[in-house]
Amino acid sequence: MTWIIQAALSFLAAIGFGIIFNAPRKMLFYCGVVGMAGWLIYSVSELYSGDAVKASFLGAFAVALVAHIFAKRFRTPMIVFSVAGIIPLVPGGMAYNAMRHIVENDYITAISFASKAFMVSGAIAMGLVFAEVSIQLLYRGRSKRRRTT
Amino acid sequence: MSDKEMAIDCCLLAGRLMMEAGAETYRVEDTMDRMAKTQDLASIHSFVTPTGIILSPGSPHHTKLIRITNRSTDLEKIALVNGVSRKLSTGEYSLEQAYERLKEIEKANVMFPLWLQIAAAAVASGSFLMLFNGLWQDVAAAVFAGGIGFIVVTFFQELTNVKFFAEFVAALAVALTAFFAIKTGFGIELDKIIIGGVMPLVPGLLITNAVRDLMAGHFMSGLSKGAEAFLTAFAIGAGVALVLSF
Numbered sequence: 001m002t003w004i005i006q007a008a009l010s011f012l013a014a015i016g017f018g019i020i021f022n023a024p025r026k027m028l029f030y031c032g033v034v035g036m037a038g039w040l041i042y043s044v045s046e047l048y049s050g051d052a053v054k055a056s057f058l059g060a061f062a063v064a065l066v067a068h069i070f071a072k073r074f075r076t077p078m079i080v081f082s083v084a085g086i087i088p089l090v091p092g093g094m095a096y097n098a099m100r101h102i103v104e105n106d107y108i109t110a111i112s113f114a115s116k117a118f119m120v121s122g123a124i125a126m127g128l129v130f131a132e133v134s135i136q137l138l139y140r141g142r143s144k145r146r147r148t149t
Numbered sequence: 150m151s152d153k154e155m156a157i158d159c160c161l162l163a164g165r166l167m168m169e170a171g172a173e174t175y176r177v178e179d180t181m182d183r184m185a186k187t188q189d190l191a192s193i194h195s196f197v198t199p200t201g202i203i204l205s206p207g208s209p210h211h212t213k214l215i216r217i218t219n220r221s222t223d224l225e226k227i228a229l230v231n232g233v234s235r236k237l238s239t240g241e242y243s244l245e246q247a248y249e250r251l252k253e254i255e256k257a258n259v260m261f262p263l264w265l266q267i268a269a270a271a272v273a274s275g276s277f278l279m280l281f282n283g284l285w286q287d288v289a290a291a292v293f294a295g296g297i298g299f300i301v302v303t304f305f306q307e308l309t310n311v312k313f314f315a316e317f318v319a320a321l322a323v324a325l326t327a328f329f330a331i332k333t334g335f336g337i338e339l340d341k342i343i344i345g346g347v348m349p350l351v352p353g354l355l356i357t358n359a360v361r362d363l364m365a366g367h368f369m370s371g372l373s374k375g376a377e378a379f380l381t382a383f384a385i386g387a388g389v390a391l392v393l394s395f
Contacts, residue, residue: 005279006280009276009279009280010276010280012272012273012276013272013273013276013277013280013348015269016269016270016272016273016276016349017269017273017349017353018224018269019261019265019266019269020222020266020269020270020273020299020349021222021223021224021354022222022223022224022225022226022259022260022261023224023225024224024225024228025225027228039280075232075235076228076231077172077176077224077227077228077231079172079173079176079224079227079354079357079358080224080227080228082357083222083224083353083354083357086353086356086357087348087351087353088277088280090351090353090356092277092344092347092348092351093281093344095382095386096340096343096344096347096386096389097340099386099389099390099393100340100389100390100393102390103390103393103394104393121356124356124360125360125364128357128360128361129360129361129364
């Protein structure tokens with residue numbers, strides 16, 4: 001039950017960001033799907049591994065993978081789909097906690113939160129790039145035709 | 150205007166539109182190169198940064214520079230320009246048609262209405278509160294805070310044109326709304342409400358683009374977009390911290 005709620009909420013959040021970033025109207029639904037896929041993979045792997053860094057990597061990987069599939073299918077730039085999907089993974093909570101502890105003069109805790117946030121953003125970046133590179137390798141292997149997107 | 154000059158102007162216009170709409174640098178260069186190749190401008194070189202585009206079509210044509218002053222996020226515009234470039238390379242559009250279409254895209258306002266954007270920001274804030282294990286009782290406060298934050302950032306952006314100031318004031322407004330929600334008993338967890346309400350302001354697109362550009366070897370654009378993202382994050386953090394420190 002919680003998973004269904006989580007899926008619905010991440011779908012809503014991604015569509016909300018699609019509207020803020022003015023995604024093409026017909027693509028809003030798919031933006032939501034990308035956001036949902038990324039968030040579900042992220043929360044499942046965080047539940048089982050307990051590590052936000054690994055989970056963010058997998059989540060970002062899923063986002064880029066699904067976004068790329070949609071981009072090929074609808075002949076639209078990949079960025080239309082990936083942006084809304086990445087937002088839920090951004091370590092806003094950790095950055096907030098870091099800021100809060102700095103204000104409270106608790107610099108040691110702040111640094112540990114900030115390092116974690118930094119690691120998570122690095123993991124998201126790695127996930128995005130890895131997915132893109134592996135898809136390009138896959139396509140190059142499968143056919144020699146020119147890249148269309 | 151000769152055909153080649155028009156092709157050069159067409160490339161520059163496409164590049165500027167994409168950059169203003171927040172596309173990745175490598176995609177802008179790729180699109181401009183592709184469009185130029187279809188118009189027999191083989192020795193073209195482009196240098197794209199977030200603040201300007203330099204395009205050298207090779208002799209006998211002059212190198213051109215175009216300035217980019219305001220950048221926003223408009224995914225639909227990116228998709229439209231991309232479509233024009235694709236139709237030009239498949240031969241579906243002639244050069245004149247493509248240039249006319251790009252001019253139409255430049256003038257057209259394809260943004261969603263403001264009320265819908267505000268509603269979207271509010272709903273997204275509420276959803277994020279729940280995704281981050283918030284309490285159901287806090288949803289109303291987060292929706293309210295997110296909506297107010299988005300209204301404030303749009304208003305101050307129009308008023309002052311200083312992005313970082315607008316984001317600072319918006320984060321301040323979100324934190325104040327959350328603070329008063331706690332005081333009046335509408336909310337319970339201050340932290341979660343603020344995190345949810347601040348999410349629509351987070352520079353997600355900038356961060357993704359900065360990393361993508363760095364990985365593609367566009368260090369200038371990557372670093373400058375990274376700096377913009379860092380300043381935005383700092384403005385949000387400072388706005389929230391100001392309220393928390395009382």
